[in-house]
Amino acid sequence: MSEPILSLRGVNKSFGPVHVLHDIDFTVRAGEVTALVGDNGAGKSTLVKCIAGIHPVDSGEILFDGKPVHIHGPRDAAALGIEVVYQDLALADNLDVVQNMFLGRERLSGFLLDEAEMELAARRTLASLSVRTVKSVRTPVSSLSGGQRQTVAIAKAVLWDSKVVLLDEPTAALGVAQTRQVLDLVRRLAEQGLGVVLISHNMNDVLEVSDRIATLYLGRMAAELPTRELNHSQVVELITAGRSGDLGLARPDVVTI
Amino acid sequence: MKATAEAPEAELAPQAVPRRSGVRRALDAIGVQNVSLLIALVALVALIGSKHSEFFLLSNIEVIGTAIAVMGLLAIVETVVILLGGLDISVGSAAGLGSVVSAMVFTHSGATLGILAALGVGLLAGLVNGVVIVYGRVNPVVATLATLAAYKGVAQLVSNGRAQGYTGTDAAFVFIARGAIAGIPTLIWILAIVALIAHLVLRYTDLGRNIYAIGGNDTAARLAGININRYILAVYAIAGVVATLAGVLITARTGSGQPVSGSEGLELQAVTAAALGGCALQGGRGTIAGTMLAVIMLGVLDNGIILFGVNPFWQNVARGALLVIAVVIMQLRSGERRVGMPT
Numbered sequence: 001m002s003e004p005i006l007s008l009r010g011v012n013k014s015f016g017p018v019h020v021l022h023d024i025d026f027t028v029r030a031g032e033v034t035a036l037v038g039d040n041g042a043g044k045s046t047l048v049k050c051i052a053g054i055h056p057v058d059s060g061e062i063l064f065d066g067k068p069v070h071i072h073g074p075r076d077a078a079a080l081g082i083e084v085v086y087q088d089l090a091l092a093d094n095l096d097v098v099q100n101m102f103l104g105r106e107r108l109s110g111f112l113l114d115e116a117e118m119e120l121a122a123r124r125t126l127a128s129l130s131v132r133t134v135k136s137v138r139t140p141v142s143s144l145s146g147g148q149r150q151t152v153a154i155a156k157a158v159l160w161d162s163k164v165v166l167l168d169e170p171t172a173a174l175g176v177a178q179t180r181q182v183l184d185l186v187r188r189l190a191e192q193g194l195g196v197v198l199i200s201h202n203m204n205d206v207l208e209v210s211d212r213i214a215t216l217y218l219g220r221m222a223a224e225l226p227t228r229e230l231n232h233s234q235v236v237e238l239i240t241a242g243r244s245g246d247l248g249l250a251r252p253d254v255v256t257i
Numbered sequence: 258m259k260a261t262a263e264a265p266e267a268e269l270a271p272q273a274v275p276r277r278s279g280v281r282r283a284l285d286a287i288g289v290q291n292v293s294l295l296i297a298l299v300a301l302v303a304l305i306g307s308k309h310s311e312f313f314l315l316s317n318i319e320v321i322g323t324a325i326a327v328m329g330l331l332a333i334v335e336t337v338v339i340l341l342g343g344l345d346i347s348v349g350s351a352a353g354l355g356s357v358v359s360a361m362v363f364t365h366s367g368a369t370l371g372i373l374a375a376l377g378v379g380l381l382a383g384l385v386n387g388v389v390i391v392y393g394r395v396n397p398v399v400a401t402l403a404t405l406a407a408y409k410g411v412a413q414l415v416s417n418g419r420a421q422g423y424t425g426t427d428a429a430f431v432f433i434a435r436g437a438i439a440g441i442p443t444l445i446w447i448l449a450i451v452a453l454i455a456h457l458v459l460r461y462t463d464l465g466r467n468i469y470a471i472g473g474n475d476t477a478a479r480l481a482g483i484n485i486n487r488y489i490l491a492v493y494a495i496a497g498v499v500a501t502l503a504g505v506l507i508t509a510r511t512g513s514g515q516p517v518s519g520s521e522g523l524e525l526q527a528v529t530a531a532a533l534g535g536c537a538l539q540g541g542r543g544t545i546a547g548t549m550l551a552v553i554m555l556g557v558l559d560n561g562i563i564l565f566g567v568n569p570f571w572q573n574v575a576r577g578a579l580l581v582i583a584v585v586i587m588q589l590r591s592g593e594r595r596v597g598m599p600t
Binding site: 074075078084086090091092093094095099100103104105106108111112113 | 461462463466467469470472473474476477478480481482483537541542
């Protein structure tokens with residue numbers, strides 16, 4: 001088991017009177033895919049947004065590389081090497097692949113855009129991820145398929161020498177073959193030594209691709225276990241009831257939001 | 258970069274150099290959209306020139322060039338605003354306000370201060386647009402429709418609805434209106450310089466790239482850390498400044514500050530030129546080169562209407578028709594959703 005790259009200790013988050021996250025402990029390890037699962041409203045997206053700096057945490061600490069850090073905004077998270085691939089495919093249709101990968105962080109030489117340098121870096125990143133589906137990095141994103149777009153979004157996250165990549169339902173809108181491509185890509189990210197967090201509703205994807213599964217139940221971390229120690233029905237029980245046999249929360253029946 | 262360590266460099270090298278033929282490169286530089294504009298322009302020139310050879314006189318070409326200067330300036334900033342995903346229909350009124358202010362301040366304190374005061378008022382007017390849109394969360398069309406009326410009203414209020422000042426004897430204004438550098442009229446120089454700056458910023462800087470990104474997908478731009486509000490404020494402020502610069506040109510050409518008569522309807526022409534030049538009104542698509550071609554085409558069309566002795570009131574009909582045609586072509590090309598049921 002590798003060292004934790006990102007750890008959350010006792011993180012709480014409320015929106016007004018709604019206590020969304022209760023004393024969450026969560027660990028991301030380099031070179032592993034950690035799946036984050038839970039029913040709708042369990043707090044998956046809120047947890048991701050807390051890590052990404054979009055929502056500040058109310059209490060608890062975040063350790064990055066063993067050192068406590070404070071993340072106050074998306075820029076802080078990016079500076080640490082935390083990148084998020086959002087569910088809604090945050091790409092601009094009118095721009096090409098290179099332009100999208102460098103969106104908001106263009107490389108310049110003097111005052112001018114360094115197009116050649118950016119194109120080369122984009123090619124390198126795609127090649128390092130063994131991406132063969134994107135033919136030309138100067139293709140407008142609007143003409144790519146859903147899987148290709150998701151590939152570009154993920155490659156964009158890797159481009160920045162990132163250490164942790166959070167993927168929010170990367171396969172939700174994809175067909176079978178495209179899901180395959182993206183899952184392969186997720187696996188390759190971990191093989192390259194990145195800490196990968198995969199949020200998904202698809203149990204088959206989760207069981208296949210992840211090394212550990214963290215289950216949220218009504219804002220609490222019900223269980224965080226190696227995937228090989230779990231089977232499909234146990235994960236589903238943990239998601240829906242917060243408990244499965246002797247796994248999960250001690251008294252899920254008294255848990256409230 | 259860790260991710261690149263094992264990238265096979267040899268495989269990348271040949272790809273890194275784009276292999277394009279000369280024709281393909283030329284097409285890329287001009288843009289496919291602009292080629293159709295060029296063809297339309299050539300056809301229009303051929304049609305007019307075949308009947309009226311005086312069209313090709315240098316003096317007539319200078320007339321066209323100076324006539325499009327005011328509208329061209331507005332079309333350039335309108336292009337930038339549309340690229341950002343907005344629309345500014347107050348530019349015509351802002352130009353009128355700039356014209357009046359430049360003439361009135363000129364009468365008291367001279368040409369330099371007059372021009373600077375006009376540009377300052379333009380900055381303010383543009384910022385008001387931006388603030389209403391960003392912080393009032395008002396749709397840009399509604400916001401600038403409101404200021405279209407308001408700025409026209411302000412221009413009429415400060416001038417009492419009359420032409421202001423007489424700049425026809427001032428050296429600076431005369432130089433703007435009728436002067437020339439290296440044989441080319443000052444008005445054309447001003448238009449060309451503003452167009453060149455806009456083109457370079459949009460094409461070769463991160464500012465321009467981010468403007469395209471915001472117009473294409475503002476959510477993606479925000480998640481990428483681009484401060485969208487700052488861009489909207491800045492672009493509308495620049496639109497205001499350039500609109501009042503166009504107002505200064507109106508003052509120079511007419512010899513006095515015109516609250517309404519020189520600038521009314523310019524916003525329609527500016528939007529028409531931008532749309533005709535290939536700007537998608539949803540934002541994110543379009544070029545300065547395309548807009549400038551459209552501006553020249555509109556100038557040639559106006560000139561042709563006069564040469565053929567057609568009732569000049571047809572000009573507005575022609576412009577309106579062109580705007581509709583341009584948008585129809587754009588929608589058909591992009592396959593975007595149309596109003597009503599798809600057929």
